[in-house]
Amino acid sequence: MTVHPAIERMEGVDAGFLYLETPDVHMHTLKIAVLEADPHLTFEVFTAGLLARLEKLPPLRRQAVPVPFGINHPVWVTRPTVDASRHIHQHRVPGAGTMRDLEVLIGRISSTPLDRRFPLWELHFCEGLEGGRIAVVGKMHHALADGAAANALLGNITDVRSAELPTAAPGTYLTTTRTPGRRQLIRWALHDALQQFRDLPGLLARTFAGLRAAAAYRRREEHGVPLPVLNAPRTSINGSLTPRRSFATCSLSLAEFKRVRAQHQGVTLNDLVLAVVSGALRRWMAEHGERPASSLTAGVPVGVDERGAPPRLGGNRVSNLFTTLATDVEDPTERLQTISRTTSHAKHIQDRLGRRTLIDWTQFAPPLPFSGAVRAYSRLRAAAWHPAAFTAIVSNVPGPRERARIGGARLADLFSVGPLADGIGLNVTVWSYIDRMNFSLLACPDLLPDVEVLASYFPAALAELDLDAAGSVGAAPDSPTEGHATA
Incomplete structure (x- = not known):
């Protein structure tokens, strides 16, 4: 049952990262790209370049919309545009601009949760590193992507032949400006719940069989x-x-x-x-x-x-x-x-x-x-x-196994970390x-x-x-x- 091609049910494993989030437990991941000095790469140039590539970055246009009464997982609504001012921010690395100074700034960036009223990501353009380098700190909710998917997204941001991935055919990632109404969300949620419960008997059988096999393996092995x-x-x-x-x-x-x-x-x-x-x-x-x-x-x-x-x-x-x-x-x-x-x-x-x-x-x-x-x-x-x-x-x-570029600047280093x-x-x-x-x-x-x-x-x-x-x-x-x- 489809409300709109740009609206789809969030899978349980993705929704689980939303449910695990509290004011003290933030479920975003961090991706940090350290770029070599390039006078042509300004905050404005970087922002314009990223917005131009949004077609290749569909998760960055997805907004999580909860279902009334929580009767099923939220839906993803893919928007045609994003408000850059809400997602892309400019910083000056404090102190002398050492790597340790950047790490302290990244800790502060990571200490606040993402706003669920908007697509669940931010980019922080950090200037002032030693030698004129720039760091781009990506902050993305784990509900959007795991490490493998984030690696693929990186390939659609960087300028390196071997990192580029097959892009979707035109029209594959359809968008909408409207959010489905409460009645639509409830009707669709109930329909999807009935569909997924058809899978429960098979899942129960596989789970019991798996538990028996795992228990038997544990009994056989000396080292637990x-x-x-x-x-x-x-x-x-x-x-x-x-x-x-x-x-x-x-x-x-x-x-x-x-x-x-x-x-x-x-x-x-x-x-x-x-x-x-x-x-x-x-x-x-x-x-x-x-x-x-x-x-x-x-x-x-x-x-x-x-x-x-x-x-x-x-x-x-x-x-x-x-x-x-x-x-x-x-x-x-x-x-x-x-x-x-x-x-x-x-x-x-x-x-x-x-x-x-x-x-x-x-x-x-x-x-x-x-x-x-x-x-x-x-x-x-x-x-x-x-x-x-x-x-x-x-x-x-x-x-990546070969040198990449972002916005023309050479990617000097790349770091990533998941949530606590x-x-x-x-x-x-x-x-x-x-x-x-x-x-x-x-x-x-x-x-x-x-x-x-x-x-x-x-x-x-x-x-x-x-x-x-x-x-x-x-x-x-x-x-x-x-x-x-x-x-």
Whole structure:
């Protein structure tokens, strides 16, 4: 049942990110592009260039419209234009314009939620970086796009041949200036609800079969996979969030990552990312006098797009797996192997449960009870009453492999980070760009007050895994490196 071709039902997994949002828990992601100095790239030129490309960026024209009484998920209404003054903002980086000064500004930008009366994105044009560089900070609600979709959107903003994606045929992304009325929204919502409930018996059967298969796999395997909440230790970085956010970065060599990975049999680049996060957190915990009784754990977002699927410009196809950070293992090599082995088991369990099972169940999440429960949980600060689901969010997204340009200016660096979840005060997201692994850390400073210090420990955490340089700096958790981490 279609009200208008430019109006479509939001999928449950996308709507879930709206329901998870509270005044203290913001569900937007950040994309940061650092551009080399270019006198021709002014704020006005950048704004005009972006507006000219809106046809290739359909999610940026989508407005979320709730359904009366919450009887189904909201609808997306695709608008023909956007008001640039509400979405594109100009800033001056404070202080001397260092990378750390930019990170402080990004933390402030991230500390306010997006206005749901308009399409759910902002761009912040930040001038005044050292050497005349410019940073563009994109702030996009997770309901609009996951990491894979954001990567595809980036390809329609940048000027690089290999990043360009097939664009839609004319008329594919139709638009409308009108918002459907209450009666239309209710009638359409009820019709869609009846349609989706036809899928429930099959989903129940698949879920029970998946649970049985996953339980049987757990019984067979000697090395268990941590369970959310039950196996997560209490730490200072877990608790109820406040609206404030802080941000830090660390750039490491992709070639160095690949060289170190090759020294350890059977591990993946993702395993090595988890091990580097683990090593840095061990140092940070030691510096703060924290020694959890068991290992810290990680929630790892994983894409569930079918292999070979065409690029998406919006939406979410992402699930989560839970694994150990093995912070209770002293030896770095053994720690990496423990992470690799546990993560492999977690993937096998997820395969047996069904990679899309969680996504399919979100389609049946009741909007009002779900969002009401989330807001009550946040208002009561209930995340402080129990261990978190896991210690930190850690993800790794492959980015562009060749130099790109935005508005004619060379893209010097690219960073990205996802949101925090209530109870989890740290998100570490890696986006690779050309020859670098760019780590972005988003934290709640009321739980983790010195995220820039944690970021500074990442080079040492990689170095201690380098078997060709045994005994190099960073081998001991009580001898952290100092300063902002860039390499």
